[in-house]
Amino acid sequence: GQNIDQPTEMTATEGAIVQINCTYQTSGFNGLFWYQQHAGEAPTFLSYNVLDGLEEKGRFSSFLSRSKGYSYLLLKELQMKDSASYLCAVRDDSGGGADGLTFGKGTHLIIQP
Amino acid sequence: DAGVIQSPRHEVTEMGQEVTLRCKPISGHNSLFWYRQTMMRGLELLIYFNNNVPIDDSGMPEDRFSAKMPNASFSTLKIQPSEPRDSAVYFCASSQLPRTCIHFGNGTRLTVT
Numbered sequence: 001g002q003n004i005d006q007p008t009e010m011t012a013t014e015g016a017i018v019q020i021n022c023t024y025q026t027s028g029f030n031g032l033f034w035y036q037q038h039a040g041e042a043p044t045f046l047s048y049n050v051l052d053g054l055e056e057k058g059r060f061s062s063f064l065s066r067s068k069g070y071s072y073l074l075l076k077e078l079q080m081k082d083s084a085s086y087l088c089a090v091r092d093d094s095g096g097g098a099d100g101l102t103f104g105k106g107t108h109l110i111i112q113p
Numbered sequence: 114d115a116g117v118i119q120s121p122r123h124e125v126t127e128m129g130q131e132v133t134l135r136c137k138p139i140s141g142h143n144s145l146f147w148y149r150q151t152m153m154r155g156l157e158l159l160i161y162f163n164n165n166v167p168i169d170d171s172g173m174p175e176d177r178f179s180a181k182m183p184n185a186s187f188s189t190l191k192i193q194p195s196e197p198r199d200s201a202v203y204f205c206a207s208s209q210l211p212r213t214c215i216h217f218g219n220g221t222r223l224t225v226t
Contacts, residue, residue, distance in 0.1 A: 042218060045214040
């Protein structure tokens with residue numbers, strides 16, 4: 001099975017930087033994903049890490065350490081529209097080609113002016 | 114390009130009634146997933162299909178739930194009989210192997226009274 005932990009809620013200020021952490025335990029790791037979900041909407045894909053290191057995409061970056069079972073999502077130059085839930089998800093290969101993602105419960109990010 | 118299309122967007126029904134949720138995956142995608150999202154449990158994978166064949170249904174809560182995928186462009190999730198605890202947002206998602214991100218539909222908000 002899998003266990004994914006991330007903070008329930010975080011607050012940050014417009015224009016600042018925020019880091020959302022995610023730790024996971026899985027028997028057959030095959031990739032970590034970050035999704036953004038605005039209230040009442042579908043989750044949308046943000047980033048994907050399968051190797052250790054940092055992946056940068058505009059204002060968003062995601063880091064992975066497989067040996068530590070740890071990832072973070074870094075959001076820079078925060079905007080009010082970044083207020084949303086951020087979901088960490090892991091793909092587990094131990095089931096023999098399984099493709100479904102297991103999601104954490106999400107971090108609700110509140111941006112204050 | 115059309116994304117994953119789900120219907121209905123909202124469903125309100127009485128306990129004991131049959132509920133059918135529908136999904137049209139993105140054209141060309143060969144994997145389809147059904148997820149359920151609640152405040153308490155977050156996003157849970159119910160079942161997924163690969164090339165129209167159910168691969169893992171271990172997340173289906175009980176025999177009242179069933180899912181079918183008669184062809185590559187259509188899937189249904191049926192609950193019979195429905196219960197109040199089934200109230201949730203049900204998301205359908207699809208992806209194209211190998212192992213890319215999954216794309217979510219806008220979800221069906223189900224309320225069972």
